[in-house]
Amino acid sequence: MNNAVVIGGGISGLASAYFLSERPDPPKITILESEDHLGGTIRGIDFGSKKVETGPDSFITRNLSAVDLAAILELSERLVAPATSSAFIYSRSKLHHIPKGTVFGAPSDMKKFLGNSLISRPGQLRAALEPLLGRARIEGDTTVGAFSKKRWGREITDKLIEPLVGGIHAGTVQQLSLAQCAPQYMQAALAGNSVSAGLKSQMAGYTPNGHPMFYSFAEGLSELVDGLLKLLIDRNVQILTGCQSLEIIPDHDGYEVVTSCGTIAAEGVVCATPAYVTSRLVMPVSRIAGELLGTIEYASPIMTLLAFEDESFSQPLEGSGVLIPRRNGTLATAVTFATNKWPSWKSEGETLLRISSGRVGDNRAWQLSDDVLVASLESEMEQILGVRARSTRHHISRWKDRIPQFKPFHSELIQRIRDNLPVGIELAGAPFLGVGIPACISSSALAAERLSRNSFKPR
Numbered sequence: 293m294n295n296a297v298v299i300g301g302g303i304s305g306l307a308s309a310y311f312l313s314e315r316p317d318p319p320k321i322t323i324l325e326s327e328d329h330l331g332g333t334i335r336g337i338d339f340g341s342k343k344v345e346t347g348p349d350s351f352i353t354r355n356l357s358a359v360d361l362a363a364i365l366e367l368s369e370r371l372v373a374p375a376t377s378s379a380f381i382y383s384r385s386k387l388h389h390i391p392k393g394t395v396f397g398a399p400s401d402m403k404k405f406l407g408n409s410l411i412s413r414p415g416q417l418r419a420a421l422e423p424l425l426g427r428a429r430i431e432g433d434t435t436v437g438a439f440s441k442k443r444w445g446r447e448i449t450d451k452l453i454e455p456l457v458g459g460i461h462a463g464t465v466q467q468l469s470l471a472q473c474a475p476q477y478m479q480a481a482l483a484g485n486s487v488s489a490g491l492k493s494q495m496a497g498y499t500p501n502g503h504p505m506f507y508s509f510a511e512g513l514s515e516l517v518d519g520l521l522k523l524l525i526d527r528n529v530q531i532l533t534g535c536q537s538l539e540i541i542p543d544h545d546g547y548e549v550v551t552s553c554g555t556i557a558a559e560g561v562v563c564a565t566p567a568y569v570t571s572r573l574v575m576p577v578s579r580i581a582g583e584l585l586g587t588i589e590y591a592s593p594i595m596t597l598l599a600f601e602d603e604s605f606s607q608p609l610e611g612s613g614v615l616i617p618r619r620n621g622t623l624a625t626a627v628t629f630a631t632n633k634w635p636s637w638k639s640e641g642e643t644l645l646r647i648s649s650g651r652v653g654d655n656r657a658w659q660l661s662d663d664v665l666v667a668s669l670e671s672e673m674e675q676i677l678g679v680r681a682r683s684t685r686h687h688i689s690r691w692k693d694r695i696p697q698f699k700p701f702h703s704e705l706i707q708r709i710r711d712n713l714p715v716g717i718e719l720a721g722a723p724f725l726g727v728g729i730p731a732c733i734s735s736s737a738l739a740a741e742r743l744s745r746n747s748f749k750p751r
């Protein structure tokens with residue numbers, strides 16, 4: 293392969309270009325990005341005198357691909373862990389600690405779980421019956437919500453599992469795939485009669501990898517983007533921003549990528565764009581793959597930063613934030629106590645909240661003007677956190693169609709998409725192995741590896 297094009301300059305596209313540049317005898321690589329900036333959803337802004345995140349604020353270390361990439365970019369010493377990780381759940385007008393003895397929201401250790409303040413006594417007793425239900429029968433896949441309701445009951449599903457598992461995807465557990473979004477429950481179900489007992493032994497068998505659960509960088513996640521960019525420039529990768537890819541058409545030597553800034557020939561193409569964009573790009577080379585990609589739905593969260601004077605809080609906030617179950621009816625779905633979690637974001641005398649709103653089935657926040665959204669969130673913060681004053685500054689990021697939704701049998705869908713793409717076209721990004729940054733990087737490594745292995749053969 294002499295020429296490769298990577299479409300999309302988010303973390304998945306940049307990482308794909310890096311992994312391609314690592315192959316023996318690497319091709320000449322061009323990255324095409326439609327916006328003027330690189331990094332996609334990773335976006336730091338100057339807010340007052342501090343640099344803060346408006347998209348992701350950290351990445352998980354259970355998958356080590358981001359940690360490994362940081363080491364390659366000589367950024368290991370720049371990694372920083374959140375200063376606090378304890379979180380609350382808002383229910384019945386109170387903040388409750390996430391109950392002990394749970395794994396990803398699901399009860400695993402009844403001795404520790406029973407007696408928590410979040411779940412009612414009947415709800416706790418219902419969960420305690422789980423080992424008596426017999427082995428879970430899952431025909432290939434199901435939704436997280438259907439599974440958890442059957443195993444632990446409705447209350448635990450609504451108050452714990454929905455905000456934790458649904459929250460990560462800005463989705464709803466009533467639609468999300470068990471296999472894809474809560475694989476630990478699935479593994480526990482396959483291991484024995486009680487899913488709770490299976491989760492408990494998973495925890496007992498878990499070997500820490502020596503890293504805190506989450507990391508960012510001293511100056512934010514853009515350090516990863518900037519580090520990749522520097523390395524790619526050193527390796528003569530051509531990076532075209534403000535250049536929108538329109539379609540990929542086959543020609544006798546491979547493909548032509550038609551863009552708003554001309555046509556570029558390549559024997560290999562990695563599409564690291566959202567599925568609905570990739571759908572349009574690949575339509576001329578595979579109508580079936582294009583149509584299947586078009587079926588992947590996306591959620592549209594909004595991230596609002598609100599700054600308050602410290603005195604606006606009756607007492608200092610504790611912990612890293614609060615998750616808000618859907619049944620509370622608030623616009624806010626989660627609040628990060630940003631200056632607790634990331635002390636370097638703190639300006640003297642100021643507390644910063646990062647408030648998520650907008651999730652599948654609830655687009656109320658999208659209908660509001662910025663001013664009304666800010667006023668509504670301020671009044672919700674009064675209700676939830678007892679904040680007695682208006683915010684002093686704000687910033688709103690509306691992330692339209694950014695988080696793919698993994699419905700049951702998602703991995704089978706992805707397999708069908710790959711099977712229907714011709715050799716020389718590969719896919720990377722959040723729709724493939726998971727929405728987190730490490731999963732995106734893993735999908736990029738896979739795309740680069742597959743592209744290098746499979747030489748171009750027109751169909």
Ligand SMILES: Cc1cc2nc3c(=O)[nH]c(=O)nc-3n(C[C@H](O)[C@H](O)[C@H](O)COP(=O)(O)OP(=O)(O)OC[C@H]3O[C@@H](n4cnc5c(N)ncnc54)[C@H](O)[C@@H]3O)c2cc1C
Nearest residue numbers: 300302303304326332333347348349537721722727728729
């Ligand atoms: C609000 C929010 C908070 C999040 N929080 C976290 C978190 O804390 N931790 C975590 O791990 N993950 C988090 N995520 C998820 C994570 O940020 C994303 O899944 C990941 O960044 C996606 O990277 P990507 O490169 O695949 O896609 P994107 O970042 O969407 O990049 C795709 C790129 O393709 C470009 N593009 C689109 N169409 C074209 C075209 N036609 N031609 C050329 N270029 C095109 C876009 O402009 C964009 O730059 C969060 C996501 C959101 C929205």
